[in-house]
Amino acid sequence: MAVSVRVPTILRTYTSGESEVGAEGATLGEVIDDLETRYAGIRSRVLDDAGALRRFVNVYVGNDDVRFLDGLATPTADGVQISIIPAVAGG
Amino acid sequence: MSTLVQDRLRAGAFGNAVALSCRECGATQELGPFYACTECFGPLEISYDYPSITREQIEAGPANIWRYQPLLPVPADIAESPNTEPGFTRLIRAANLGRELGIDRLWVKDDSGNPTHSFKDRVVAVALSAARELGSKVFACPSTGNLANAVAAAGARAGIPTVVFIPHDLEIPKVVASAIYTNRLVAVRGNYDDVNRLASEIAGEEDGWAFVNVNVRPYYGEGSKTLGYEVAEQLGWHIPDQTVIPVASGSQLTKVDKAYQELIRLGLVEEKPYRIFGAQATGCSPVAQAFRDGHDVVRPVRPDTIAKSLAIGNPADGPYVLDVVRRTGGVVADVDDEQVRQGIELLARTEGVFAETAGGVTIGVLKQLAESGALDTSAETVVFNTGDGLKTLDAVADRVGPAATIDASYEAFTAAGII
Structure with missing residues (x-):
């Protein structure tokens, strides 16, 4: 599935400054793997050593926080927008 | 961007604060409008070169939070800046x-x-100082209400434009008590977490905005x-x-x-x-x-x-x-x-x-x-x-109210059985 990914400021060093990039994958995990092939190094910024989402990263598929869905197994429909956003905000 | 930030800063802009350090992995970076660690997304925290300070020095300070200036990321002359002078509450x-x-x-x-x-005046006052020192054009926040009031008021007092985002279903007093200070109060269809997410996205796109609890959150929290x-x-x-x-x-x-x-x-x-x-x-x-x-x-x-x-x-x-x-x-x-x-x-x-x-x-x-x-x-x-x-x-409006509604006569009062 072709999706678009919104990239937070602190990861734009990997995407040549692009704030939104394309990627492929049927699940969030696959999309992140695909991003790694395009922008080497980006995966380990988003996932920890055990391959889980870092605790201070929020990822949204469409409007939904993937922690309310199936995490990395969340399906990513064709054309959906994925947002990666630092979690340390608010309050 | 960061080098530009450092070049514009005046000496002592952040008092005794020396760096931002990641609470998760310990990576450090220079003071600026940053809040998430570039290594692991962890929260950045202010590090200080702590001064020696006595109780007497603190007690001789103003009756507001600036008596603790040496322990906050604010300049020594902070008390002279236009701010709401919060703190030292009873x-x-x-x-x-x-x-x-x-x-x-x-x-x-x-x-x-x-x-x-609310206590939000404390955190906002410190964030306002950071915004001023960083040369921010806009002072902003996502808020559940109290913060909106504090940001809008502090911005008005400091003469810096404010943009304040709130969930659309807030209590009326909190809406009015923000809007009275700013003509840029934005109600967002969604809950606070939705508003917060929107603010994080805007903070990533708009240069020169100080979102108190997003990109200047390390300073804000210190309040x-x-x-x-x-x-x-x-x-x-x-x-x-x-x-x-x-x-x-x-x-x-x-x-x-x-x-x-x-x-x-x-x-x-x-x-x-x-x-x-x-x-x-x-x-x-x-x-x-x-x-x-x-x-x-x-x-x-x-x-x-x-x-x-x-x-x-x-x-x-x-x-x-x-x-x-x-x-x-x-x-x-x-x-x-x-x-x-x-x-x-x-x-x-x-x-x-x-x-x-x-x-x-x-x-x-x-x-x-x-x-x-x-x-x-x-x-x-x-x-x-x-x-x-x-x-x-x-x-609590439906829990408390007049014990009786009576005519304006002594007879009516005694008949009501209040005492």
């Missing part, structure tokens, strides 16, 4: 409430006495330390045995702990064991739930409570609240909305303090902890009221 001996709950030595730190009637400093100073320079604090994002609780630790480190108080307790509303209690389950991560929830100022389903500092509470031997507990209303009424009837719903939460949790024995009722205890009941009138 710490009242709550003997009546203590008697009611069986707590021998109880104090209420009443932060409703701040300029816009909450002043609650801890004041409590210790007002008690005669000692840390209370137990402190009960409301938890929304969790920042305030962790910063009060940081303040206590700094006071010990600087020799301003004696080192002693203390316990910190967190209070949430059951309808938004992800941290209390994680505490009960023994988890060190917090699973987000969708909030459903009248305590809207605490209705953050995805609390940024939740994991650190768990760390502090567990380290100090405290508890994170929650009470339902009915207990929140009862808590507001109890504090008002016993101490003459009208708390907003967040204060009802802390009083409700205080009562629960005292009854369950989780709180030592013989130990000195401070409970926080962080906001003013006039902002959340609806919470």
Whole structure:
């Protein structure tokens, strides 16, 4: 599935400054793997050593926080927008 | 961008602060409008080159948070800048409430006495200083209401344009008390977590915006330390045995702990064991739930409570609240909305303090902890009221009112049986 990914400021060093990039994958995990092939190094910024989402990263598929869905197994429909956003905000 | 930031900064712009360091992995970076670690997304925290400072020097300072300037990321001349001069609110001996709950030595730190009637004036004042020093064009925030009031007022006073984002369904007093200061109040269809997400995205796109609780959050958070400093100073320079604090994002609780630790480190108080307790509303209690389950991560929830100022389903500092509470031997507990209303009424009837719903939460949790024995009722205890009941009138409007409506005659008065 072709999706678009919104990239937070602190990861734009990997995407040549692009704030939104394309990627492929049927699940969030696959999309992140695909991003790694395009922008080497980006995966380990988003996932920890055990391959889980870092605790201070929020990822949204469409409007939904993937922690309310199936995490990395969340399906990513064709054309959906994925947002990666630092979690340390608010309050 | 960062080099440009450093070039524009004046000497001493951030006082004794020296760097930003990641709370998760320890990576450091220079002071600037940054909040998330570039290595791991962890929260950035202000590091200081701590000065030596005495109680007398602090006591000689202004009767607001700037008396603690050397311990905040603000310049030495901060007190001369146009700001709302928050802090140094009253710490009242709550003997009546203590008697009611069986707590021998109880104090209420009443932060409703701040300029816009909540503790948010403290954090906003520090964030405003950072915004000014960084040359920000816009002062902004996502807010559950109290922060919106504080940002809009501080921006007006400082002459910096504000843009304030709130959930569309906030209490009317909080909407009006923001809009009166700014013509750029934006109501967002969604809950606080949706508003917060939007703010994070805007902060990533718009240069020159200081979002107080997003990209200048490391500075902002430091303002909450002043609650801890004041409590210790007002008690005669000692840390209370137990402190009960409301938890929304969790920042305030962790910063009060940081303040206590700094006071010990600087020799301003004696080192002693203390316990910190967190209070949430059951309808938004992800941290209390994680505490009960023994988890060190917090699973987000969708909030459903009248305590809207605490209705953050995805609390940024939740994991650190768990760390502090567990380290100090405290508890994170929650009470339902009915207990929140009862808590507001109890504090008002016993101490003459009208708390907003967040204060009802802390009083409700205080009562629960005292009854369950989780709180030592013989130990000195401070409970926080962080906001003013006039902002959340609806919470109790159907519980209290005139005992009678009578004609204006003495006869009617005696017939009504009031006395």
